[in-house]
Amino acid sequence: MCWPKRSVLVARKAKVSNDGKPLFDRVAIIGLGLIGGSMAAAIRKHGLAGEVVGFDQRQDELALGAELGVIDTAAQSLEQAVRGSDLVVLAVPVRAMRTVLESVRPFLANDAVLTDVGSTKSSFVADVEAVFGELSPYVIPGHPIAGSEKSGVRAANAELFANHKVILTPAENASQLHVQRLKSLWEGCGATVLTMSVAYHDEVLAATSHLPHLIAFSLVDTLAGEDENMDIFRYAAGGFRDFTRIAASDPVMWHDIFLSNRDAVLRVIDHFTSDLDQLRSAIASGDGETLLRVFSRAKAAREHFSKMLSGQAYVTNNIDKQVTFHLQPGGTVRGDIRVPGDKSMSHRSIMLGALAEGITEVKGFLEGEDSLATLQAFRDMGVTIEGPENGFVRIHGVGMHGLQAPRGPLYLGNSGTAMRLFTGLLAAQPFDSELTGDTSLSKRPMGRVADPLRAMGAVIDTAEGGRPPLKIRGGQKLAGIHYDMPVASAQVKSCLLLAGLYADGVTSVTEPATTRDHTERMLEGFGYHVHRDGATASVTGGGKLTAAAIDVPADISSAAFFLVAASIAEDSDLTLRHVGMNPTRVGVINILRQMGANIEVLEERVIGGEPVADLRVRSANLKGIDIPVDQVPLAIDEFPVLFIAAACAEGRTVLRGAEELRVKESDRIQVMADGLAALGVETTVTPDGIVIDGGQSIQGGTVESHEDHRISMSFAVASLRAAGPIKINDCANVATSFPGFVDLALETGIRISTEGSES
Numbered sequence: 238m239c240w241p242k243r244s245v246l247v248a249r250k251a252k253v254s255n256d257g258k259p260l261f262d263r264v265a266i267i268g269l270g271l272i273g274g275s276m277a278a279a280i281r282k283h284g285l286a287g288e289v290v291g292f293d294q295r296q297d298e299l300a301l302g303a304e305l306g307v308i309d310t311a312a313q314s315l316e317q318a319v320r321g322s323d324l325v326v327l328a329v330p331v332r333a334m335r336t337v338l339e340s341v342r343p344f345l346a347n348d349a350v351l352t353d354v355g356s357t358k359s360s361f362v363a364d365v366e367a368v369f370g371e372l373s374p375y376v377i378p379g380h381p382i383a384g385s386e387k388s389g390v391r392a393a394n395a396e397l398f399a400n401h402k403v404i405l406t407p408a409e410n411a412s413q414l415h416v417q418r419l420k421s422l423w424e425g426c427g428a429t430v431l432t433m434s435v436a437y438h439d440e441v442l443a444a445t446s447h448l449p450h451l452i453a454f455s456l457v458d459t460l461a462g463e464d465e466n467m468d469i470f471r472y473a474a475g476g477f478r479d480f481t482r483i484a485a486s487d488p489v490m491w492h493d494i495f496l497s498n499r500d501a502v503l504r505v506i507d508h509f510t511s512d513l514d515q516l517r518s519a520i521a522s523g524d525g526e527t528l529l530r531v532f533s534r535a536k537a538a539r540e541h542f543s544k545m546l547s548g549q550a551y552v553t554n555n556i557d558k559q560v561t562f563h564l565q566p567g568g569t570v571r572g573d574i575r576v577p578g579d580k581s582m583s584h585r586s587i588m589l590g591a592l593a594e595g596i597t598e599v600k601g602f603l604e605g606e607d608s609l610a611t612l613q614a615f616r617d618m619g620v621t622i623e624g625p626e627n628g629f630v631r632i633h634g635v636g637m638h639g640l641q642a643p644r645g646p647l648y649l650g651n652s653g654t655a656m657r658l659f660t661g662l663l664a665a666q667p668f669d670s671e672l673t674g675d676t677s678l679s680k681r682p683m684g685r686v687a688d689p690l691r692a693m694g695a696v697i698d699t700a701e702g703g704r705p706p707l708k709i710r711g712g713q714k715l716a717g718i719h720y721d722m723p724v725a726s727a728q729v730k731s732c733l734l735l736a737g738l739y740a741d742g743v744t745s746v747t748e749p750a751t752t753r754d755h756t757e758r759m760l761e762g763f764g765y766h767v768h769r770d771g772a773t774a775s776v777t778g779g780g781k782l783t784a785a786a787i788d789v790p791a792d793i794s795s796a797a798f799f800l801v802a803a804s805i806a807e808d809s810d811l812t813l814r815h816v817g818m819n820p821t822r823v824g825v826i827n828i829l830r831q832m833g834a835n836i837e838v839l840e841e842r843v844i845g846g847e848p849v850a851d852l853r854v855r856s857a858n859l860k861g862i863d864i865p866v867d868q869v870p871l872a873i874d875e876f877p878v879l880f881i882a883a884a885c886a887e888g889r890t891v892l893r894g895a896e897e898l899r900v901k902e903s904d905r906i907q908v909m910a911d912g913l914a915a916l917g918v919e920t921t922v923t924p925d926g927i928v929i930d931g932g933q934s935i936q937g938g939t940v941e942s943h944e945d946h947r948i949s950m951s952f953a954v955a956s957l958r959a960a961g962p963i964k965i966n967d968c969a970n971v972a973t974s975f976p977g978f979v980d981l982a983l984e985t986g987i988r989i990s991t992e993g994s995e996s
């Protein structure tokens with residue numbers, strides 16, 4: 238479904254009153270039903286207004302409201318309620334809104350804030366415009382997403398909004414001051430406030446609330462009609478009860494809502510009925526594949542929503558995730574652990590598994606947001622993927638030409654690897670596609686893949702400066718090229734090799750320095766020959782992939798944090814199990830060993846074409862070195878934590894030839910230098926590297942991670958040698974590569990705690 242572009246801001250919990258004074262002097266609640274009554278009760282309970290005045294046409298409800306202490310004062314007329322109030326809340330049925338507005342108008346002060354609590358927002362705006370001739374800056378439509386099947390003021394509950402969302406839909410001309418006041422009021426009632434446009438609100442609610450209510454009403458009605466004795470309900474299991482709970486809601490209110498949000502509701506009903514028809518046909522024709530695909534896609538989506546709702550991260554925009562790490566200084570690092578699966582291999586296992594013929598089973602898959610974004614994108618292109626469950630994934634390959642057009646843009650979160658590899662793959666598909674990502678990914682350079690792909694015949698539009706989103710035109714015939722990569726990038730190489738699978742003739746790529754070769758190895762594992770000749774890898778288009786079993790080893794890039802941690806902390810002895818030791822990835826071990834680290838490589842073995850080993854690491858006195866330039870691409874993701882090692886080493890460490898670090902999830906040279914400076918460690922930044930004089934004392938302080946997962950984890954490691962506590966801001970993205978980092982760090986002896994939610 239295509240919704241208007243969303244603009245959602247999450248307000249943080251704020252003070253409920255300014256300078257101890259109530260937010261509003263006098264609040265008039267017009268309509269003392271469940272929502273109006275609960276709002277009045279919550280405002281009173283939390284002392285958010287000087288006085289809460291209630292009005293309801295139903296005299297008995299009004300009297301009950303006063304008797305129950307829901308309101309301070311029962312107004313005898315609308316005039317008495319509205320006159321002198323600086324906030325007027327219309328909590329009346331949607332169908333009564335226009336009439337009530339007409340009655341309110343003569344008494345409403347020019348600078349009083351006017352809001353409502355209805356489920357549809359365009360109808361409220363239309364009513365206000367009809368009555369007032371315009372939408373003044375003081376009108377701020379609202380919608381608390383809370384309720385119950387109960388109704389009436391007797392059901393009023395001051396806690397109804399606690400931990401619920403309230404959506405405000407202020408127009409562009411709305412007074413920011415008053416939007417803020419109203420937000421603070423709702424937050425004072427315990428709610429989280431989102432703001433969005435009226436149109437977006439109505440589309441979203443049509444899909445997430447109105448359609449489910451319609452289906453519940455309709456299903457119960459259908460079944461009741463089929464069985465006159467209602468016998469069917471006697472046998473109804475819990476699923477029926479859960480699914481139809483909302484059919485007990487107020488029919489009059491819902492009748493209003495459907496009529497007032499007609500257009501958005503009709504769109505979503507049409508969409509739903511056409512999908513339902515497809516399921517019907519699949520059942521009729523015994524098409525189990527389609528059923529399995531739709532069901533597993535839905536199950537995954539449901540889990541995704543549950544995670545989002547419980548505040549966990551999963552391929553979501555980080556806008557509403559706030560995670561802060563707090564570290565106490567010192568500690569020893571000991572134990573026996575296995576870090577999560579390799580990110581690069583996890584991405585590739587899904588990609589090749591999806592394009593293969595047959596079923597690919599993956600063990601050790603990284604359930605981090607980046608690789609989950611890749612997995613979700615393939616589901617969006619019609620691939621059935623079971624799992625992940627404890628790192629196990631089963632992919633029902635669709636073959637080289639079996640992908641289907643996604644319904645909308647493919648959102649790849651924070652993942653540069655996903656975006657660059659997908660670009661190659663999608664450039665060769667028969668359908669158009671669009672790739673988007675989070676704020677960090679949206680700043681990263683994509684010209685490095687778009688340019689050579691264009692030379693192969695691809696049609697790709699980028700935003701300014703070659704940045705995402707990328708719009709890829711389908712149906713292009715690609716021709717093989719030879720490409721001399723100007724930068725040593727495994728992502729660029731892999732992108733071109735993937736496009737090369739579909740191109741006419743041979744596609745070959747020469748790298749200026751060795752980069753990780755997981756794509757080449759895994760293609761071979763899926764039966765697709767990659768010719769390798771020194772620095773050049775090539776494929777001939779037109780072949781096919783055959784499903785394979787993949788065992789993803791632990792990610793050496795994640796192990797790196799612990800390699801450094803156990804090296805710099807005193808009295809440490811840590812074993813890391815099943816770590817991927819691909820020679821194109823072991824730069825971090827080579828560099829640390831050259832610095833004097835005590836790392837033993839044990840039980841070396843080859844699993845599924847990739848070398849794996851256990852690593853035992855113990856405390857060591859590190860010394861500064863000139864990092865060999867040929868090791869840079871082999872340790873490209875590990876430099877943030879290597880800088881921490883350098884800061885703890887004796888003597889000077891010099892890094893050159895690493896300008897690529899400036900275009901990772903953040904500018905990792907500058908961001909690390911700034912973070913070290915915040916902890917009292919001075920460094921010299923150069924265009925392509927950094928000079929770090931070790932032995933300076935690491936102070937406590939606050940570090941900005943710039944939402945870069947590896948920066949967050951590196952400074953967590955630094956705490957082992959710090960003199961005071963360290964606070965690290967914006968750590969939610971640790972979940973992109975290392976879910977469970979905090980627990981594992983704690984288990985080994987790093988004194989970490991978090992504020993906010995970490996997945």
Ligand code: S3P
Pocket residue numbers: 580581582654725726727728729731752753873874897
């Ligand atoms: C990756 C390649 C590297 C690395 C990234 C993963 C891959 O990027 O930094 O985390 O899986 O191919 P570049 O190829 O841009 O150096």
